[in-house]
Amino acid sequence: KVDVSQLVDNTTGRQSRSIFHEQDIYEQEQERIFGKCWLFLAHESQIPDPGDYFRTFMGEDEVLVIRQKDQSVKAFLNTCTHRGNRVCKADKGNAKQFTCSYHGWSFAADGTLQSVPLEEDAYYNELDKSKFGLHPVCKVDSYKGLIFGNFDPESPTLDDYLGDMKWYLDVWLDAMPEGTELIGSTQKVEYPVNWKLPVENACGDGYHIGWAHAGVMTVATSMDIESLSLGNTKVDSSTAMAGGGMNGHSIISSLDGQSGYAFYPDPSLPVSYLEENRETVISRLGETRGKQFWGSQINMTIFPNVQMLPGLNWFRVYHPKGPGKMEMWTWAMVDKEMSDELKQTVLDNVCRTFGAAGMFDNDDGENFAACTSQNRGLQTRQKDVYTNMGLGKEYSHPEMPGVVSDGLVGEQNQRYFYRRWQEMMAAKDWSTVPNYNSLEEANATRGQN
Numbered sequence: 001k002v003d004v005s006q007l008v009d010n011t012t013g014r015q016s017r018s019i020f021h022e023q024d025i026y027e028q029e030q031e032r033i034f035g036k037c038w039l040f041l042a043h044e045s046q047i048p049d050p051g052d053y054f055r056t057f058m059g060e061d062e063v064l065v066i067r068q069k070d071q072s073v074k075a076f077l078n079t080c081t082h083r084g085n086r087v088c089k090a091d092k093g094n095a096k097q098f099t100c101s102y103h104g105w106s107f108a109a110d111g112t113l114q115s116v117p118l119e120e121d122a123y124y125n126e127l128d129k130s131k132f133g134l135h136p137v138c139k140v141d142s143y144k145g146l147i148f149g150n151f152d153p154e155s156p157t158l159d160d161y162l163g164d165m166k167w168y169l170d171v172w173l174d175a176m177p178e179g180t181e182l183i184g185s186t187q188k189v190e191y192p193v194n195w196k197l198p199v200e201n202a203c204g205d206g207y208h209i210g211w212a213h214a215g216v217m218t219v220a221t222s223m224d225i226e227s228l229s230l231g232n233t234k235v236d237s238s239t240a241m242a243g244g245g246m247n248g249h250s251i252i253s254s255l256d257g258q259s260g261y262a263f264y265p266d267p268s269l270p271v272s273y274l275e276e277n278r279e280t281v282i283s284r285l286g287e288t289r290g291k292q293f294w295g296s297q298i299n300m301t302i303f304p305n306v307q308m309l310p311g312l313n314w315f316r317v318y319h320p321k322g323p324g325k326m327e328m329w330t331w332a333m334v335d336k337e338m339s340d341e342l343k344q345t346v347l348d349n350v351c352r353t354f355g356a357a358g359m360f361d362n363d364d365g366e367n368f369a370a371c372t373s374q375n376r377g378l379q380t381r382q383k384d385v386y387t388n389m390g391l392g393k394e395y396s397h398p399e400m401p402g403v404v405s406d407g408l409v410g411e412q413n414q415r416y417f418y419r420r421w422q423e424m425m426a427a428k429d430w431s432t433v434p435n436y437n438s439l440e441e442a443n444a445t446r447g448q449n
């Protein structure tokens with residue numbers, strides 16, 4: 001196994017470039033991160049009825065997520081137990097059974113092998129079909145609409161895995177009584193980019209917004225938002241926060257109650273919805289989250305590869321496809337209570353900003369691709385890169401969980417993301433993975449694994 005102890009140093013914010021390039025490190029990520037962490041499978045709204053299925057990935061493993069007759073959800077490796085073909089080629093749909101296109105073995109929605117062509121004449125009725133069901137993902141659970149799977153039977157519960165991050169996730173997932181849904185097609189884009197780079201970007205990098213997106217912001221911003229300073233000419237620390245620690249999960253959030261809608265050509269429809277329901281949200285979540293957060297620009301990250309942005313309303317998962325390649329899947333996420341007109345407005349804006357041809361993603365994609373490809377150089381890859389902005393400025397907040405620092409511009413969350421990456425990569429099993437949420441716990445568990 002790769003010794004990862006020298007590849008990340010969170011006391012200085014240093015990362016070795018090899019973590020974005022080396023094949024053996026990538027293979028270890030598949031085993032120790034994507035093989036052990038809870039990974040997003042689907043939103044409940046994507047598979048509401050028995051027989052509904054959705055095809056996705058856990059790391060590089062392709063899986064089929066299926067709603068069962070009793071409304072529970074099961075997930076299976078999407079591979080035939082005969083010779084390994086895909087048993088389902090469609091992205092989503094509803095099926096009573098899944099029949100392999102190679103030799104015709106047929107599997108029920110619960111994964112059991114139902115029928116085998118020529119079972120009597122060719123297998124002499126000696127094939128024990130009970131031993132050839134689809135391979136299940138051993139743990140499937142959900143949190144307020146989001147369904148996750150885990151390959152590791154020894155992993156913590158999903159509830160424990162999300163930990164204090166649930167307090168922040170509820171700002172969106174539990175703001176309204178009926179919850180959320182994903183709308184629109186799955187927008188899939190393949191990038192020549194290491195999967196960690198977009199995660200570290202959206203988990204904490206407010207620094208790039210005023211610079212990398214300066215061009216877009218001159219044409220796309222309908223509000224005068226101080227904390228999104230064009231050209232990085234100003235840091236407004238008083239109206240934004242970053243929350244990290246929390247076992248690698250994180251949030252950055254402006255606290256102005258409106259910047260989430262700054263990139264709508266006309267934000268009047270979402271803003272009026274926001275105002276109409278503000279009291280409802282405050283009554284459900286309390287003053288801090290209901291009043292300050294809802295409507296603000298918020299980036300939420302669930303380690304290792306899920307991100308959602310209330311306000312901009314996109315929901316995204318990154319699937320690794322090799323050290324220098326990843327596939328990014330994006331949907332719009334909305335409250336179920338929203339009118340059809342507002343849902344369409346939200347979807348249109350997601351496509352315009354962060355969809356497959358979104359204005360912002362074009363800026364980001366080019367930068368991420370260069371950050372990845374530069375490491376191919378033998379000399380270059382032996383140098384380090386840094387996330388050392390705001391080192392030592394973290395603090396504990398009386399109400400907000402996690403390790404908190406001020407402002408959208410900072411690198412605290414990126415450091416905690418890479419700290420968790422290192423902890424998972426170093427641990428053979430969950431018994432040696434430290435558990436921390438607050439600043440005190442994070443400090444106490446530093447270097448424990």
Ligand code: FES
Pocket residue numbers: 080081082083084085100101102103104105
């Ligand atoms: Fe599926 Fe043979 S590979 S039936």
